[in-house]
Amino acid sequence: MPAERGWFDFDAVDFVTSDHHFGHARISELAGRPFSTVDEMDSALIERWNSVVPTDAVVLHLGDVALGPINDSVALTAQLNGRRHLVPGNHDRVSSATQSRKAIERFAPIYEAAGWVILPEIIEGTRRGHRLMASHYPYWGDSQEIDRHSKHRPIDKGIPLLHGHTHSRDHGPDGNQFHVGVDAFEFRPVAMGVIDRWLGGEHSPTRVEIPNEVAALLHRLYRPEAAAAWLCGHNSHLVGARPxxxxxxxxxxDVVDALNSEVQGGMS
Incomplete structure (x- = not known):
């Protein structure tokens, strides 16, 4: 059974992915996938996985691996290449967010028989010296209008996060979180080299050119470390958006207006 949280060796991982929904008859309709039947989808997901993942690779799956008749849909995943680790999502029958302890004890052997190592629902560690977290859930965002399962989401303390759950077709970085779901990556796992480039600096504000008028106001208000924190923080003047x-x-x-509001606030 998965623990609630754990330290994980991300250096051992070759690929990361999420949200396959094997066996889920309605997911093509709900997520806009280009498959006519669930059998067509399942076959395509297996083929595309195995086209990029060698048999000896390590794959980290961030949840919602299978739905539908669970014995059959989880059994399909035994055809997938690699040594596979599962961070459970809300649709996995081994998720403490949605399943009872008794249910998890019942279904865990099915996942394990198909080759899955079940991990905690939030994992944390390092990747090539960079701090990193992974969870099915993002810090913010959902496939629906509200952020569900809020009690089971990681808390945003500025640590880069890999996640799935949203079924967004927008892939990659959104501030300090990175969406790895198959709907955004042509239904294939993501090579960790992509994550390495992001961790190497692409999620940093220094990778975005700061306009002169913004830089001048930041210099007026904050020291450099505080300015970077302001840029990456959720801002009430921007209705919760990050500058x-x-x-x-x-x-x-909009960013200039938010800074001017803080200048005026400091003068009051």
Whole structure:
């Protein structure tokens, strides 16, 4: 059975992925997948996984691996290459977020028989010296209008996070979280080299060009360390958005307005 949380060796991982939903008859409709039947989807998911994952690779799966008739859909995953680790998601029958302890004890052997090592629902460790966390759930965001399972989500303390759950077609970084779901990666696992490049600096505010008017206001208000924290923090003047994300979208005016509001606040 999975523990509630654990330290994990991310250096041992070759690929990361999430949200296959093997056996789920409605997921193509719900997530806009290009498959006519669940059998077509399952076959394509297996083929695309095995086309990139060698038999001796280590794969970290961030949840919702299978749905549908669970004995059959989990059994399908035995065809997948690699040594496979599962961080349970809300649809996995070994998830403490949605299943009773008795149910987890019942279903865990089915996953293990198909080759899965069941991990805690939030894992933390390092990758090539960089701090890293992984969970099925992002810090924020959902496939629905509200953020579900809030008690089981990791708390955003600035640590880079790998996640699934959203079924977004937008892949990769969103601030200090990185979506690895198959809906955004042509239904294939993501090589950890992609994550390494992100951890190497692409999630840092220094990778975004800071406009002069923003830089001047930041210099007026904050020391460099505090300025970086302000850029990456959720801002009440921006209705909870992070300034760094708005700058990536070239929404410079809104960030300037937020800074001017803080300047005025400091003068009052």
């Amino acid at each position: 760094i994300d708005l700058l990536k979208l070239n929404e410079i005016g």
